[in-house]
Amino acid sequence: MIDLDMVSEVRKHSAAMEENGRPTDEMLEYMYDEGLFKLFLPKALGGSMTPLPEALQTFETAAYADGSFGWLVQLGSGAGFFAATLSPIAVEEFFTARNFFIAGSDRPLGTARKTDAGYIISGSWPYASGALIANLFTATCRIVSDDEDDGALYAFAFTPEQVTIEEDWNAFGMKATGSHTIHVTEAIVPAYRRFDVAAPHFYYDHPAYHYPFLPFASANIAATVIGVARHFYEAARRQIESKLSTDKEVDEMRHRHTLDILNANETSFMQARQSYYDAVRTSWQTHMDGEVLDDEILDAVSDHSKMVAHAAVSGAQQLYRHLGMDMIMEDNPLNRIYRDLLTASQHGLLIDAEGRIEEISTI
Template sequence: MIDAHITETVRLHAESMEKNGALCPEVLELIHDRGLFKLFVPKEVGGRMLGLPEALQVFEDAARADGSFGWLVQIGSGAGFFATVMEPGAVRQLFAHRNFYIAGSDRPMGTARKTPGGYKINGTWPFCSGASHASLFTATCRIASDDADDGKLQAFAFTPEQVEIDEDWNAFGLKATGSHIIHVADAFVPEHHRFDVADPHFHFDHPVYHYPFQPFATANIASTAVGIARHFFEASRTHIDRKQSSWMEKTPERYDQVNRLLAEHEAAFLRAREDFYNTVESSWHSHLEGSPLEESHLDAVVGCSKIVAQAGIGGAQAVLRHLGMDVIMEDHPLNRIYRDLHVASQHGLLVDMTGEAADL
């Protein structure tokens, strides 16, 4: 699904998108044409509805083209899961648009007060990737009422007109994701735009919706890190070849030494990538056969996701230090890829329990 035309177009605009902090119209048009934000949206409402292993490969290929592009394809597609928890009428109304994209947060940082026909919402939520091009926003609130729902966590869907975007995303990587903070003040949300992410109804159904969520989400993010890492190793090889003549003049052995270092770390990364996909494939086949997924199997998916992300970021760190002064400049392509890999790998789902990370 991510062909040479998409890759070339995305990379052509990558530098300007980073400077502008958002995807450009040309790239968004390609995404909408190919339905790349709809990989987990039911076919009944115009989605692509892929199986998990196939979708992971698309996420990797998208991130291999560019980190911010890949991150948004992955995050945008993941919102397709809401089709299982929202009312069918709302799904048909909101998900069928060509430019469908949900930005939002699962952090319980809002309040919802009951009012006739729905709720009045107030809240502020950070890290809403793709906020600038979202057709819909979702966020988690705590119910404030005098009945049994008081204090209950629920999710709500808002239209773009109800949301104020505060462009605060100043991370040093994935700059074009526009992962800004959003504010909602006294917005009325009808009852049928309220949903419980822990209570799916499966009005629209597919095996991917029944796959356990944590390993699903972890694998999605890992595949994005994998794609960025592959791009880094490939771009490093191109950079080394371009530097060959100048390096040979000053330090003849440097070219071969750096090439060997690159090959060593890339090989270790590719072994971890193979283990990652094999583990996901095994769990997916068991899932399709109706076999209950054992805890050890799911732990293996999460574990391999963390290992491959670490192999990518660790290898990139080891190689970058030997690539020369050119790559420390922010406008160098390798610098951007390296920073994107750091930010994608910083997600809490990819960091071991002994480490610390801020959730994206």
């Protein structure tokens, strides 16, 4: 779906995308044409319903081309999961559009007051990746009501006309994702646009929709980090080898030492990548065989997603110190890739909050 020629084409747009904070029109048209936001949608909705391991490889390749490009591809497709939870009325209204893309947040930062017309919703949610290209927004709200739903959490879908975008995404990496804050003020939302990801209805059924959501999301994001890390090591190797061929002989030992550091860390990263894909494929095959995905299998997916992200970042950080002054210039492509890597890997689902990963990796 994304071949090497297209990888090169995407990279030609990287600087412009970073400067403008969003994909170029040419890249957006390509993503729409190739259905890159619809990998987890059924054919009835214009999607390709791609098996999880294959979709992850597409996410990796997209991020290998460009970090922001890859992030939007995996996030846009990942939102296809909502087709199993939203009312078919809403799904057919929004998901079939050629420019389908959902931006939003799962943070419970809004309130939804019940009325005869549905709900009146207000709230603000940060980090809504793809806000500038979305044709639908989703966000989590707490119900304000006099009945048994009072205080319950639900997600709601909003049209672009109901959302104000505050362009405040000032992160030092992944700039073209446009992960801005969105605001909704006293918006009237019909009841059919309320949904609960934790209790899906499976209006559109497929094995991907029965795969547990948190390992699914962790694996998606990890694939993006893997792609950016591969690009980083590739670009760093090219820079080191260029210096080896052009710098004075007195610097050769330093450059060869840097190359040794790259080789060691890239090897560790690629081993972690293989373990990550092994864990995903095992879980997916078990799932497709109709067997129960027990905690051990699901924990392996989440743990290896964190481990490969850790290997990618720790290796890149060690290498960074040896790449010279070129590395610190923001307009240097290697600098941009490094910033994208650190930004993408900061997602909470890839953080080892319990100290499990170091313990597991030493067993």
